[in-house]
Amino acid sequence: MGRVTIRDVAERAGVSTATVSRALSGARPVSPSVHEQVTRAADDLGYSGNGIASALRRSRTDTVGMVVPSIANPFFTALVEGVEHALQQAGRQLFLCSSRSDPDLEAQRLRSLVARQVDGIVISPVHGIRSLEAVSWAAGQLPLVQVDRYVAGVDSDWVGVDDDLALQLVVDHLADRGVRSAAFVSSTLTNSSTELRVAGFREHTARRGVSVDQVLLGDYSIGWGREAMQRLLAAGPLPDAVACADDLIALGVLQVCAEAGVGVPGDLLVTGFDDIPYAALSDPPLTTVRQPQDDIADEAVRLLSAALGPDRAAPARSALAPSLVVRASTGLTPSG
Amino acid sequence: MGRVTIRDVAERAGVSTATVSRALSGARPVSPSVHEQVTRAADDLGYSGNGIASALRRSRTDTVGMVVPSIANPFFTALVEGVEHALQQAGRQLFLCSSRSDPDLEAQRLRSLVARQVDGIVISPVHGIRSLEAVSWAAGQLPLVQVDRYVAGVDSDWVGVDDDLALQLVVDHLADRGVRSAAFVSSTLTNSSTELRVAGFREHTARRGVSVDQVLLGDYSIGWGREAMQRLLAAGPLPDAVACADDLIALGVLQVCAEAGVGVPGDLLVTGFDDIPYAALSDPPLTTVRQPQDDIADEAVRLLSAALGPDRAAPARSALAPSLVVRASTGLTPSG
DNA sequence: CACGTCTTGGCAATCGATTACACGGATGGT
DNA sequence: ACCATCCGTGTAATCGATTGCCAAGACGTG
Incomplete structure (x- = not known):
């Protein structure tokens, strides 16, 4: 050997x-x-x-750890690939962990990464409050960048998307299509993105005079999207539109609509968030918000590299601009 | 710090x-x-x-490396999650690398993992021939298990699916639906799975008297599925069915069918392979072969743990049985 | 009381690579 | 011809945790 x-x-x-x-x-x-x-x-x-011996002596591992709530969510998959690619350019390797949306597991992963002496950490924290302790601790031990979501009160950089702008794009689009009432399906997780999206939805619907039918909270999964749509169906008359906090939820919603004979976009408009690859393949294809994942990944690695340097700058927060991708689920006629 | x-x-x-x-x-x-x-x-x-110092002294890192061709492919995503979960039970951590379907990058990742003193490696090799050197070298350095695909000539365990049985299920199903001619869309990669699937397709179509229209080789992606279907359309009269070597290809095929007005399953039957979560969400939902990913992951970790022990057993090869998931793309009427 | 056994804790070697420091020889300037 | 540099190389300390070995004390037994 x-x-x-x-x-x-x-x-x-x-x-x-x-x-x-x-x-x-x-x-x-x-x-x-x-x-x-x-x-x-x-x-x-x-x-x-022997990289271990080398790392011990140099007290550098040329390795960064990344903790995401789920590897199965294509949004995070894309983020991970982007980060891995950017790191590789910089001669570093990625140590990937999944927290499975569990703050305890997340804390364990962070401890493990710190013990393994990674040079820095990129994390998309699970929960706005219950992630605070572990994430602050880790941020105190080594350079740390939060991506996509963040927990407030941690002294670290953050890079993600402008959630308020994103919801503005969605709501304006729906309102322009004549929507008068809408529901929002999101997650119970009280993290920044989730909260900002709900807040943005309320704010912009109010601004455009769209009435808010319901706000349903569950998790970021197809299963929850299905359940939420079933609840809406059971609750009585449908709103004009259902906006979702991510594409997986929206795919679940679409699936139930198809099964229940609800025409999209005929009877109901549906929007997602993230623009995962499968958003274009659903029936009907999904109107959604595209996140600049590669830019987010690049920026995260750039910030981390900067933090690895000698001088510590003030924490940076960069909110990148999303864009709206309009497809058939909000009324674009099927292209012929 | x-x-x-x-x-x-x-x-x-x-x-x-x-x-x-x-x-x-x-x-x-x-x-x-x-x-x-x-x-x-x-x-x-x-x-x-300090995990590094500890690892140096104990010459164990309690870490295993995993190399997959793509993190974006949901099949591998599921495999990675399964392996991570199984490892966690055993108190080990996962070091994930993507080879991006590039044998050179794959070799680099393997070198890097060995230098970092991982305790063992789980790999789904890119190429049946061009992966041989690096994979054999790595297998000589430490315990290594191949999953899904394998390169022949490496002295290591393997665990994956029974590709021949899978194609038998597919072809029998199509033949039972009255298919008389079929095309197969797969990858140029000459690895075990790919070759066994093509071989299985030829063998079982011959057995059932189904004529082989075309066999198109590209890569495992939605993009290639789209291109392949466009070529079939351009080539003249369509066969009765198109079988695909993975679900991503099949999703691309379905997309082009929808755009071109080819009715599925009316004009053409389509099948996939893997049963990724999005296979159920396409238009129409995709008939496909389900791989027992969690079982594959568990078995891989089990084999690796065994290999980490003192005595080296003979290389094991376990081919797990797949199952066929029939959905609308092969004629199941849309449920009402 | 003497002696053997068992438990608990310390000393120091060790894992393998990196690097501060030192040294010998070659080179160049005056 | 003499001294200051500089270059290439070796010696040995070092990173931080683990562990083989040993010693001191506690305890039990004859």
Whole structure:
């Protein structure tokens, strides 16, 4: 097994371990002939180094941890891919954890990441209040960037989408389509995004004179979307539109509409949030808010890299602008 | 920052570092009073240990690496979640990497994981031939389990689905529906799954007297599904059915059918493979092969744990049985 | 009381790579 | 020809936790 150490390489090359280290890492120049000998010896032995020992000595792992509520949600999947890509450019590796939307599990993951000496952490916290303790603690230990959602009161950077603007786009679009009443289906999680989306929905519907039928809170899943729509059906006359706090919920809503014979967009308009790849494939295709995921990922890594540097700047908060993607679920006629 | 070491704790508790280590890890019993003092000191200082130093000394990281071709593909997402869950039960953490279907990137990830001293690796290799060198090397360094796909010639365990049985289910189902000709849309990747699926398609269509219209090879993506269907449309009269090597391809195919006015299942039957969550949500819902992902994940972790033990058994290969999920895309009438 | 056993805790070596410091030899300037 | 630099290399300390070995005390037994 992988038991060849720098000492073996040094011996075979006839030099000291210091020289091997320098030849392979380039930390300081070595003579060409020695460099040649060392690399050959390393190749011959199949030396691959011991990252653990290296990390211990340098007190850097070139690794960042990322904690997301769910890997299965395509929005986070895209975010993760973006972050991994950006990190790779910077020569770092990603340590991915799922908190499964559970604050306790999230706290455990954070402890584990800190114990493993990651250089920094990117997190999309589960809960606005119950995540506070663990996230602040972690932020005190090492550089930390919150993405998408954030918990208030943590001294850290944040990057995400402008949720208020997003809801403005949605509500204006619905109102322009003649919607007079609307329901909102969201999550019970009291985190920033969720709350800002609900608040934005209320604010902009009020502004446009759209009456708020119901606000239903569950979780970010297809299953909850189904259940919410069933409740709306059971509750009596439907509103003109159902806006959803993410695409998974909206897909569940659409599914139940299809099963119940509710025509979309004929009888009801439906909107989502995130623009996951499957939003374009549903029946009907879903009008939704597109998040600039790659930009969010890039910015998160940029902020983290900055935080890894020597000087600590004041926490940055960047809210990137979303855009509205209009599809058939709000009345665009099926293209022929 | 997190600079409190075991020495600080020892000092504060008035004992040696050895005692602190033993009190906190429970490696050997300590007297109740000392245990109390140590835990209190650790709490007071917010000690969280240095996993790197610990890993170096114990030469175990309690971490396993996983390399998948894509995080965005829901099939792998589900597999990753399953593996993470199973590992967590065993007190280990997951180091996730995406190879982006690129053998070179895959090799780099494997080197990196080995250098980081993960205890073992779970990999779904990209390519049947071009992944061989890196995967064999890694398998020589530490315990390794292949999942879903495998490269032949590597001395390692494998766990995945019985692809031949899967295609038998699909072809029998189509033939039972009266299909006389069919096309197959798959990937150019010459890995085990892909090849076994194509081979299974040819074998079972032959057995059932279904003529093979075309076999189109691209990659596992919605985009390729779209392109393949466009080619079929351009090529002339459509076959009775299009079978796809994964659900993403099938979703792309369905999308183009909808755009082109091809009725599914009226004019054409379509099947997928994997049963990702979105397969039930498409228009029409997709008939597909369900993979027992959680079982695959559990089995992979079980095999890895076994391989981490002292004695090395012969490489195991377990092919789990898939099942067919029949939905509207092969003629089930829309439920009313 | 003497001796063996068991428990608890400390000392110091150890894991493998990095790097501060030192040293010898070559080079260049005056 | 002499001294100051500079370059390449080696020696050994270091990162922080774990653990083999040993010693001191507690306890039990004959």
